[in-house]
Amino acid sequence: MVLILLDDSEGHKILLNSREPRKLLRYLMTSAPPLSNSSLYKPSLAGLSRRQIASALLQHGIAEREIRMRVNQLWHWIYYRGVTDFNGMLNISKTLRHSLSEAYDLKLPEIVEEKISTDGTRKWLLRLQPTDNQDKGAEIECVYIPESDRGTLCVSSQVGCTLTCSFCHTGTQKLVRNLSTTEIVGQLLIARQRLGDFPEGIRPDDGMVPVGEGVRAISNVVFMGMGEPLYNLSNVSEAVDIMADGEGLSLSKRRITVSTSGVVPEIEKLGEKCNPMLAISLHAVNDELRNKLVPLNKKYPIKELLFACQNYPGVSNARRITFEYVMLKNINDTPADARELVRLLKGIPAKINLIPFNPWPSAPYECSDWTTIEQFSDIVFNAGYASPVRTPRGRDIYAACGQLKSETEKLRARIRMTNS
Ligand code: SAH
Numbered sequence: 386m387v388l389i390l391l392d393d394s395e396g397h398k399i400l401l402n403s404r405e406p407r408k409l410l411r412y413l414m415t416s417a418p419p420l421s422n423s424s425l426y427k428p429s430l431a432g433l434s435r436r437q438i439a440s441a442l443l444q445h446g447i448a449e450r451e452i453r454m455r456v457n458q459l460w461h462w463i464y465y466r467g468v469t470d471f472n473g474m475l476n477i478s479k480t481l482r483h484s485l486s487e488a489y490d491l492k493l494p495e496i497v498e499e500k501i502s503t504d505g506t507r508k509w510l511l512r513l514q515p516t517d518n519q520d521k522g523a524e525i526e527c528v529y530i531p532e533s534d535r536g537t538l539c540v541s542s543q544v545g546c547t548l549t550c551s552f553c554h555t556g557t558q559k560l561v562r563n564l565s566t567t568e569i570v571g572q573l574l575i576a577r578q579r580l581g582d583f584p585e586g587i588r589p590d591d592g593m594v595p596v597g598e599g600v601r602a603i604s605n606v607v608f609m610g611m612g613e614p615l616y617n618l619s620n621v622s623e624a625v626d627i628m629a630d631g632e633g634l635s636l637s638k639r640r641i642t643v644s645t646s647g648v649v650p651e652i653e654k655l656g657e658k659c660n661p662m663l664a665i666s667l668h669a670v671n672d673e674l675r676n677k678l679v680p681l682n683k684k685y686p687i688k689e690l691l692f693a694c695q696n697y698p699g700v701s702n703a704r705r706i707t708f709e710y711v712m713l714k715n716i717n718d719t720p721a722d723a724r725e726l727v728r729l730l731k732g733i734p735a736k737i738n739l740i741p742f743n744p745w746p747s748a749p750y751e752c753s754d755w756t757t758i759e760q761f762s763d764i765v766f767n768a769g770y771a772s773p774v775r776t777p778r779g780r781d782i783y784a785a786c787g788q789l790k791s792e793t794e795k796l797r798a799r800i801r802m803t804n805s
């Protein structure tokens with residue numbers, strides 16, 4: 386047995402017995418001086434906009450006349466080369482690299498789990514960097530869908546979703562918060578790291594990644610993961626601009642699609658701010674049914690939604706709006722629904738995407754039969770729309786549209802229990 390003499394938080398001497406680990410632990414929890422924020426938590430520069438990097442550098446004491454050049458240097462290393470350590474930034478002096486690494490880091494969301502589907506789709510459970518010393522890091526999901534000549538990354542814009550579309554698993558998650566710009570861009574950065582999609586990166590030898598001279602592992606980004614992007618418009622727009630920056634990640638805005646359940650007033654703003662491709666989760670052709678499937682419809686009914694689509698900045702036959710329509714058995718899948726869909730979309734440069742419903746445990750719907758989907762698709766096709774039925778991908782690992790629901794809730798509950 387060892388006796389330990391220590392000071393408590395008020396300066397009184399206390400004697401602890403090594404056979405009483407609980408007491409010792411309590412002492413450490415209550416008497417140790419709190420670690421200051423700066424001693425543990427360093428904000429990451431990876432995922433920030435030019436403006437945010439500039440302001441971090443100014444705060445760091447870099448002279449104003451140098452800021453532009455320094456931002457460009459960091460931008461190149463972070464977004465073009467994909468470095469994750471200040472030491473790799475070879476054209477920045479050792480002293481500056483050192484002082485930057487004392488105040489900041491380049492951490493990305495952490496991959497806590499990777500699941501690879503039999504069709505090559507990957508789903509990552511990502512733990513976000515803690516935002517302060519109390520935060521243990523929220524979790525989100527992110528999905529990579531490879532094809533032979535391209536690859537699509539499906540990113541999340543929120544932890545969970547405040548909307549409650551009745552067919553969507555994400556909508557049943559209670560804990561919700563907006564993701565920051567850094568956390569949204571961080572999903573693309575970590576995915577490119579994992580897939581060897583930066584210069585000198587090495588492609589993984591499992592799963593599937595498109596191959597070929599100059600073919601990128603990630604050629605497209607869709608905001609179809611967790612959350613309603615237009616409830617987080619300013620961070621989503623900033624993230625789109627970072628992803629599209631020609632000196633960094635360089636994704637064309639024609640290859641970035643933001644999907645919304647129909648937050649009408651924000652649609653025009655999205656177009657004005659960053660103008661990516663737009664997708665609308667329509668799913669029903671009359672308000673009565675849409676109110677049930679997408680309750681936000683009660684606030685912004687179909688007519689107003691389609692009016693906003695017609696006026697989306699830059700919409701044209703070359704830049705069509707995608708209308709997503711989930712096929713629910715005996716709910717919205719009759720030939721009459723298909724004809725009404727075509728009638729509603731008249732005059733809007735549109736693409737129609739039929740999505741077989743992806744079931745999740747205890748979901749209240751079933752997917753339409755294949756013949757019903759084919760009939761529906763034929764009507765849409767004969768009206769002049771290429772009407773691809775989106776092949777479900779990653780169903781075996783619950784990675785398909787609307788199936789994402791992170792374990793954050795459980796994680797938070799565990800943390801609460803540990804703290805009490
Ligand atoms: N909140 C946004 C983007 C995320 S959802 C939106 O609703 O558009 C991405 C797409 O998945 C949407 O079209 C959504 O309606 C669809 N979706 C949700 N749950 C689904 C499910 N279980 N099966 C098929 N598609 C689903």
Ligand code: SF4
Nearest residue numbers: 546548550553556646
């Ligand atoms: Fe939210 Fe989109 Fe799911 Fe509706 S479909 S609950 S808006 S994530």
